[in-house]
Amino acid sequence: MTKTVNTAQLTIGTRGSPLALAQTHETRDRLAAAWPVLATADAIAIQVIQTTGDLIQNRPLAEIGGKGLFTKELDDSMLDGRIDLAVHSMKDVPTVLPDGIVLPCVLPREDVRDAFLSLKATGIADLPAGAVIGTASLRRGAQILNRRPDLKVVNFRGNVQSRLRKLSEGVVDATLLAMAGLNRLGLSEHATSALEAEEMLPAVAQGAIGITCRADDQRALDFLAALNCPQTMVRITAERAFLLTLDGSCRTPIAALAEIDGGTLSFRGLIVSPDGRTIHAVSRRGSLADAQAMGEDAGRELIGVAGPGFFDFKA
């Protein structure tokens, strides 16, 4: 059986931020390299779609609330058939996907660490007392306050470029950004240092790019199968199972990191109160095949330790 593939109709949907576009271009290039039929100039179209998270720039994400702030409009476009694939930062993808949409592919994971950026200090430890940290991330703010209760955490949003500008203007003394984003934008020279996981445990799925398609779109599933990185999939499966069990979003102070060492999967997770005073951590080791169960089990342990009301501060 032969089937003619209408390549001109493979359309990738993406947010319009420079980081989202860089990730989409990486995806397009990998598709073109894997599939000669996708290597011609107009074989792959890119469609920029604005999401609610892109529109609302002046409020903390935690306040806007709701899941899928950066994904809903892309999901709707895909279900309507206007796009075939959507490229996401996995960190922004809700743990439960909408009916009819699947995640068959994650690209090889970038640096998972958070970058520390400051013109005044080399790391969290040597910031002057009372220094102001700009971050919109409850996870980052709470972990910093846990170590340095004297620091002041202020809300700080916007894309990578605008945050770098505010840092140079002295609006804040330091900020944190994902190393992965800086690397993908070619801006890693702006990182003063990279924080190891012992000091700042990253967000669930930080540094991973995921590509979704319609569950019934066999052509898209075939194209994506060639791009999937199985190790990254195992790692984010454990981390997302942990997040799902804790019923958290990227707006709750939850952090997790799964790593593969030979045939062993090791998992670390934590939850922290927004003021940084209370931290509960968990770790697990096991086989790669148990990724999902390991994340769930670690999540249940933390619920048991912290009590079900731990996240009651949630909006």
Ligand SMILES: NCc1[nH]cc(CCC(=O)O)c1CC(=O)O
């Ligand atoms: N929440 C926004 C977001 N989503 C993904 C990244 C960075 C890239 C990644 O983690 O894959 C960022 C910016 C940041 O946290 O600095």
